[in-house]
Amino acid sequence: MEKLLIPDLNIMLVEPSDTQRKIITQLLIKENVSEVDPVSNLAEAKAALTAHSSDVIVSAMYYDDGTAIDLLKFIKEHTELSAVPFMLVSSENRLAKLEEFKQAGVAAILPKPFEPLHLSRALKASLDLINTDELDLEFFDIHTVRVLLVDDSKLARNHIRRVLEGMGLKLITEAVNGAEALTYIKESEFDLVVTDYNMPEMDGRELAEYIRFNPQTAHIPIIMVTSESADSAHMTNIQQTGVNALCDKPFESAEVRKMLAALLSE
Template identity: 80%
Template sequence: MEKLSISDLHIVLVEPSDTQRKIITTLLLKENVKEIDPVSTLAEARTAIKSHGADLIVSAMYFEDGTALELLQFVKESSEFASVPFMLVSSENRMSKLEQLKQAGVAAILPKPFEPLHLSRALNASLDLINHDELELDLFDVQDVRVLLVDDSRLARNHIRRVLEGMGLKKIKEAENGATALTLIKDEPFDLVVTDYNMPEMDGRELSEFVRFNPETAHIPIIMVTSESADSAHMANIQQTGVNALCDKPFEPNEVRAMLAALLGE
């Protein structure tokens, strides 16, 4: 399939404020976006997406008829639109609110106001999700790499799976927590573990400790996916368990690609 560029993108812009819609539209036009479908409510957004589709959804957080989380869940739970990247533009900075969006698979979060550089980066990260580039490895055929994906959020697993599959990884098994993952690890071999940090029953830190300190699995690279701050006490403790790489939610495909190339190319 031919790759899209920023100028090819059809964007549905969901913003309740007339002024903000005009500002964001102007900035998108400056980035060479040609097709923008501006709407002001969730109902209008659903109608626009169902009628015309979208390559990217750019949405504010709060509307008179709901929130961005509801729209994101509508998109991600639809077989037709689940692969459409979703970008949040909001002044919301409460971690509890943003965490829900991150867990549901938002592709990028931009603060209000944002710099043109931030918008450009977010647009390119969204393009990376749309345009699939197979990862080239010296020691593996990427399609033979056996991945264990562990996250208690189904939407988050779906998002991470799509990113990995876009890079050519096909053999992906899923687990909803560390305890289930342990059962799988004991029964079959894996070349890579990608795990969330916050999970019930057994979290990512406990899972990583088991993998790293068990002689039969100690060699498996581990990528920890988390929305925790990189300099938090939790992250310092996690790095001591032997996790090979920490990856933010939402994570950018280019960042993940570089991590995979380094970990699987060793």
């Protein structure tokens, strides 16, 4: 299948402000996007997506009839739309507000106002999700790599699974927290663990410690996915567990590809 390029993209822009719609549309055009379909609220976005899907959705956080989370949930609930990359544009800087979007598997979160560099990177991240490209490994057949994916958010698991499957990883077992992951680890063998940090019952740090200090599992590479800030106290605790790589949410294909190539080639 021929890969899409930025000029091939049809982008739906959901923005209630006329001024902001014009500004963002012009910035998209400068990035060589040729088709931008602007709408102003949730109802218009749902109607347009029902009539014809888009390749990428760029959305403000708040509308007069709902929020971007409402639209994101609508998209994820529809099979034909669930794979459409979603980019959030917002001036919101409270971590608690942004966490829900990170957990839901947005392709990118752009600050408002954003620089052209931010938009360019976000568009490339969206294209990476659309254009699947199997990872070529020296020591493994990528199709036989056994992955344990651990995250308490179903939306986050779906997003991470999609990224991994796009790289050729097919043998993926899902667990909702560290405790459930341990039952799978005791019953089956895995070549890679991808785990969230914040989870109920047993978090990612406790799971990583079990894996790393158990002789039967100590060899398994671990990628920890977290929305924690780099200078948080939790990050120090994570790094002390023997995690092989840390990956920020949103879970970006290009970053993960480099991690997998390094971890599975060792």
